Amino acid sequence: MYLVADINVEICAAKSCKLCTQYCPEANTIQYSEELGKDKGFKYGSAYVAVDRCKGCAQCVWVCDNMAKNYAIKMIMIDQLPKAALTENITYGEKSTTAVLASPVVG
């Protein structure tokens, strides 16, 4: 098993600064959804990770901790994530994306 980044929606949505995606070396890996966190009253949505593209470098953790000072991202073993975003379940809209979360580990 290996580590991937996991973003806590409630912590992120309180700030939703969009810094981490600008620093993730991998394209289309940290995405945004305006819907995430809305059910809990947050206005601006949250970042989330397409874990099938994540290489586990933890640069986003450094950015969220040191630049955003929001401590929303943790590295987690992929099989410890019950559900996560995967590229095949991400839909692009006009201004934002949405993801249906699914088990990231098959079998």
Next chain:
Amino acid sequence: MSLDYVKFSNGFEKFMPKEYRDMVEHGPFGKKVTVSQMGNFKEVLEEHPMCAGCAMTLFIRLAMIAFPNPEDTITVGTAGCGRLAISQAAIPFVYGNYGDQNGVASGLSRGLRLRFGDKPKDVVVMAGDGGTADIGFQQVLHSWFRKERFTTIMLDNEVYGNTGGQESGMTNRGAVLKMAPLGKKFEKMDMLQMAKVAGCAYVATVVPNNPRRVESVIKKAVLIAREVGSTYIQAYTSCNIEYAIPTDKVMEDAKAVENDRYQFTEYVSEEAKQYLTERYGYKEFLAKPAAPAAAIPGKA
């Protein structure tokens, strides 16, 4: 090479992979995208085998977002780590022998002008420090002296990363690497000065820990190269493998190196300033209004 080349042929849409459909429908082609929209549109760069956490990867990702017209751009590369990602994008990529990238780009840029006339087709070279300052040095300098109209970007990781850690002309004096165990004996080459002497119209240094600056520098360089002349960007893109930088400290290193030897510098020729101002509406080069003269006490 135009917007049409990415579109689906009739009846084929349902056979295309999801990533491709997303790119056609929600990618940057034919639109203006910026780094602040990242995470909300499909990028042209796909998965690739560069190392986890590599700053060069981040720089390439940002560069592809910054291209003013990605649907009318061709990238040129050479041996080295960067081509592993540059080749995995929905932007045509030309790959020659090690070091001949600026020769290839010269011919390509001239050929495109013959074929397409004034309609801009942007040629952007991205190559390592070894490819640019050592093996390709002669072709790089000659393309600049000839004022070839394309952009050269050096992905400066201060080492030959792809082949396991030999020193390059851009390695710092004293640096000890796997295949330079006694430490480098010579200074880092001053390619910025050489670019100016050779007549480049735009010369800038950047570090990827400032995505908006990377975006702005690349846009200017590509636009100026359309008509004015050669442009050169030197980007610090650390090799976390050969310099043993923990991947979660790559941006910390970038910041430290930026403060030390990679401060932001930008040279824009007078002709290029005028061109950006008149053609593309840039305001930053307009003469600043003179400060009002201080009132002299006792005078009406």
